[in-house]
Amino acid sequence: xxxxxxxxxxxxxxxxxxxxxxxxxxxxxxxxxxxxxxxxxxxxxxxxxxxxxxxxxxxxxxxxxxxxxxxxxxxxxxxxxxxxxxxxxxxxxxxxxxxxxxxxxxxxxxxxxxxxxxxxxxxxxxxxxxxxxxxxxxxxxxxxxxxxxxxxxxxxxxxxxxxxxxxxxxxxxxxxxxxxxxxxxxxxxxxxxxxxxxxxxxxxxxxxxxxxxxxxxx
Amino acid sequence: xxxxxxxxxxxxxxxxxxxxxxxxxxxxxxxxxxxxxxxxxxxxxxxxxxxxxxxxxxxxxxxxxxxxxxxxxxxxxxxxxxxxxxxxxxxxxxxxxxxxxxxxxxxxxxxxxxxxxxxxxxxxxxxxxxxxxxxxxxxxxxxxxxxxxxxxxxxxxxxxxxxxxxxxxxxxxxxxxxxxxxxxxxxxxxxxxxxxxxxxxxxxxxxxxxxxxxxxxxxxxxxxxxxxxxxxxxxxxxxxxxxxxxxxxxxxxxxxxxxxxxxxxxxxxxxxxxxxxxxxxxxxxxxxxxxxxxxxxxxxxxxxxxxxxxx
Numbered sequence: 001x002x003x004x005x006x007x008x009x010x011x012x013x014x015x016x017x018x019x020x021x022x023x024x025x026x027x028x029x030x031x032x033x034x035x036x037x038x039x040x041x042x043x044x045x046x047x048x049x050x051x052x053x054x055x056x057x058x059x060x061x062x063x064x065x066x067x068x069x070x071x072x073x074x075x076x077x078x079x080x081x082x083x084x085x086x087x088x089x090x091x092x093x094x095x096x097x098x099x100x101x102x103x104x105x106x107x108x109x110x111x112x113x114x115x116x117x118x119x120x121x122x123x124x125x126x127x128x129x130x131x132x133x134x135x136x137x138x139x140x141x142x143x144x145x146x147x148x149x150x151x152x153x154x155x156x157x158x159x160x161x162x163x164x165x166x167x168x169x170x171x172x173x174x175x176x177x178x179x180x181x182x183x184x185x186x187x188x189x190x191x192x193x194x195x196x197x198x199x200x201x202x203x204x205x206x207x208x209x210x211x212x213x214x215x216x217x218x
Numbered sequence: 219x220x221x222x223x224x225x226x227x228x229x230x231x232x233x234x235x236x237x238x239x240x241x242x243x244x245x246x247x248x249x250x251x252x253x254x255x256x257x258x259x260x261x262x263x264x265x266x267x268x269x270x271x272x273x274x275x276x277x278x279x280x281x282x283x284x285x286x287x288x289x290x291x292x293x294x295x296x297x298x299x300x301x302x303x304x305x306x307x308x309x310x311x312x313x314x315x316x317x318x319x320x321x322x323x324x325x326x327x328x329x330x331x332x333x334x335x336x337x338x339x340x341x342x343x344x345x346x347x348x349x350x351x352x353x354x355x356x357x358x359x360x361x362x363x364x365x366x367x368x369x370x371x372x373x374x375x376x377x378x379x380x381x382x383x384x385x386x387x388x389x390x391x392x393x394x395x396x397x398x399x400x401x402x403x404x405x406x407x408x409x410x411x412x413x414x415x416x417x418x419x420x421x422x423x424x425x426x427x428x429x430x431x432x433x434x435x436x437x438x439x440x441x442x443x444x445x446x447x448x449x450x451x452x453x454x455x456x457x458x459x460x461x462x463x464x465x466x467x468x469x470x471x472x473x474x475x476x477x478x479x480x481x482x483x484x485x486x487x488x489x490x491x492x493x494x495x496x497x498x499x500x501x502x503x504x505x506x507x508x509x510x511x512x513x514x515x516x517x518x519x520x521x522x523x524x525x526x527x528x529x
Contacts, residue, residue, distance in 0.1 A: 001436070032509075126509025127454045152434045152454040152495075155414050159495035162505045169506075189414065189436075 002127075002151035003190045005163055006198035007176035008205065009132075009144040017134055017141040024132050024146070025121065027170045033125035039133065041145075042117035043072045043203050046101065046108040069108060070200050071101060074192070082196040090193035113138065116203045118145045127151050128166060135206050143206045146171065147195075154189045156182040231294035238291050242284040249277040339474055375424045380406055383425060383478045387485050394489055401445050409439060409446060410485070413492045416457060418464065419448055425477035427484060430464040432457050459513045459525060460491065470517055490520040501527040 012020045029035075046069045072082045073095075081097040084090040093100075101108060120133030129149040134141050148167060153159040160178055167175045180201070181194045252273055257266040310322040381398060384406070388396040397409045405428070408420040414435050421429045433439055433452040441447040452458055471483045498505050499512040500521045512522040 127456055128509060152456050153415075154434075154436050158415070161498075162495050162511055165505045166509075187414070 001154070001190065001192050001195070002129075002149050003153050003156050003159055003163065003182075004147060004149040004195045004198070005167065005176070005179055006145065006147045006195065006202055007167075007171075007174075007179075008135075008202055009146050009171065009174055011144065017144060021120065021132055021134055021144055024144070024170070025123070028123050028125070028130060028132070031125060031170055033123035033128075033130060036122045036124045038075075038120065039122050039131050040075045040117060040119045041072065041133070041199055042115065043070050043200065045070055045111040045114035047111060049107055049109045068111075070203075071098070072196050072199065074196065074199075077192060080192075082193065084193070084196060084200060086200075090196060092193060116142075116207065118199075120145075130170075135203070137207070143209070145199075145202055147199075149195075155187060156190050156194075157186060228295055231291050235288060235291040235295055238284060238288040242281065242288055245277065245280040245284050249274070249281060252277050336474070343475060377404060377406070380422070380425055383481065384408065387482055390482075391485070391489050393492055394485065396485075399446065407446055407448065410488065411435075412489065415492055415494050416460070418488060419446060421448055425481065427468045427481065430461065430468060432461040432464055456494075456510055456513060459510060460494070463514055463525075464488070467517065487515060487517065487520065490515045490522075493522070497522040499524045499527050 009020065009024065011017055012023065015023075048067050048069070067085055067088075070084050072084070074080070074082070079094055081093050081095050082090060083093065083097065116135065116137045118133035118135045120131060123130040123132070127150060129151065131145075131147040131149075133145045133147075135143040135145050148163060150159055150163055150166075153162075160182060164175065164178075179198050181197055252270075257270045260266040260269060307322075307325055310325065377400070384396055384398050388394075393413045395411045397411075399407050399409070401407060405424075406422045408418075408422065410418040410420060412418070416435055417433050417437070417439055419431045419433070419439060420427055429448070431448065431451065434454055434457055437452060437454075437457075439447055452461065467487050468484060471480050471487070473480050494513070495511055497512060499507070501523055504524075505511055507524040507526055510525065512524045512527070514523040514525050514528045515521070516523065516528070
């Protein structure tokens with residue numbers, strides 16, 4: 001697993017999510033990238049069931065309902081399942097973990113309508129693996145995720161400048177800042193858990209983005 | 219060729235054994251001839267049968283005798299020595315089809331030729347160093363001191379010496395670690411790990427570098443059997459490019475009389491790759507060119523350039 005940067009691409013002015021994705025993929029193909037199949041990253045939220053009655057654990061009562069746990073899957077690692085807490089450790093387990101979660105219903109309850117996923121195409125350019133996906137919650141598309149992985153390098157701090165130059169070549173002005181995980185792992189070897197943490201942060205950001213207009217209506 | 223057969227083989231007995239094989243072959247063919255000819259013409263049927271049986275028995279006895287003689291001689295001949303000087307390639311001499319695939323004789327000729335070449339090159343360089351074209355007097359003084367010492371032929375160095383040189387180089391640089399192993403005979407195989415950037419497999423022939431393969435830090439350098447994999451290329455284009463540059467480097471750093479200096483310079487050049495992903499190209503200032511970082515390191519100044527940017 002090489003160093004990976006996950007970022008969000010804002011939807012272009014006056015265009016839909018679909019059209020922006022198409023713009024991006026066309027730019028990538030002009031650069032010389034080759035299409036290599038599809039990918040999918042999804043995330044389900046659980047929260048620890050509190051001992052007291054009445055806390056059914058709606059998202060608005062998140063403070064009372066205990067810590068949130070995210071269970072994620074990544075098509076790049078089809079036989080694995082990732083479970084992580086917000087600022088806590090990340091567990092990499094095999095796919096039987098989902099079945100285990102069903103058995104642990106007493107301790108972990110699934111939040112309603114919490115499943116969020118991103119689906120899209122993979123592109124390979126030299127040693128870079130680029131994944132452009134549409135983030136969707138249920139049937140509605142909420143945003144665009146862009147993931148770039150540089151296979152040869154495993155130390156995050158080494159190749160950030162290189163990654164940045166590549167990102168600029170096709171994202172232009174929407175190039176993100178260095179992800180927080182890069183700062184944490186100073187000279188350590190990068191791992192898939194760090195990628196999942198970045199996805200979790202991205203999904204949370206997208207979830208918060210759409211909640212604001214809903215609250216206003218109420 | 220005489221030194222391939224060692225003392226264990228008794229040449230006398232060998233020649234006698236070959237004769238015994240010929241005798242055995244002729245007695246066996248006599249048996250079959252007798253059977254083919256059948257019974258001779260005699261007066262009575264019994265006479266014919268008796269004569270035939272007597273002749274048949276005689277022939278079988280002679281076959282038995284010859285076979286015993288051959289067994290006795292083969293025990294005297296003894297086994298050829300087990301340790302081939304060419305190790306596994308010595309087994310090529312067992313190939314019976316010499317006309318179509320004369321691999322073994324060609325291999326021996328190639329070895330002899332390259333050894334002679336090495337020897338002559340050493341003599342020539344010694345003679346040429348006497349007639350120095352450089353103006354500084356210091357060079358002359360240094361080589362005059364070194365010349366009286368007869369240089370050992372650098373192709374046949376004791377493995378201990380090679381180990382010592384490598385371990386000294388290993389201690390030179392803190393971020394580079396060299397691990398030496400000899401899985402295939404006397405040629406050393408080094409696994410050089412440079413920080414967390416890359417791994418290099420170096421195949422050597424005594425103290426000369428033969429081949430290098432550069433792979434990523436997270437790539438697997440061992441085969442399924444646990445041995446060092448010296449053939450498969452890296453799966454990343456950047457490391458395939460660096461492998462090509464490393465091959466160019468080992469052709470560039472050449473000094474037949476002082477191979478340890480060559481290995482040292484090669485390792486110094488290799489060490490400059492610790493900043494493979496961090497250093498921008500000195501000519502164009504960018505990090506990426508066609509998706510590759512600056513993979514070329516100048517041989518003298520160790521500066522980073524893109525492959526297409528180098529002068």
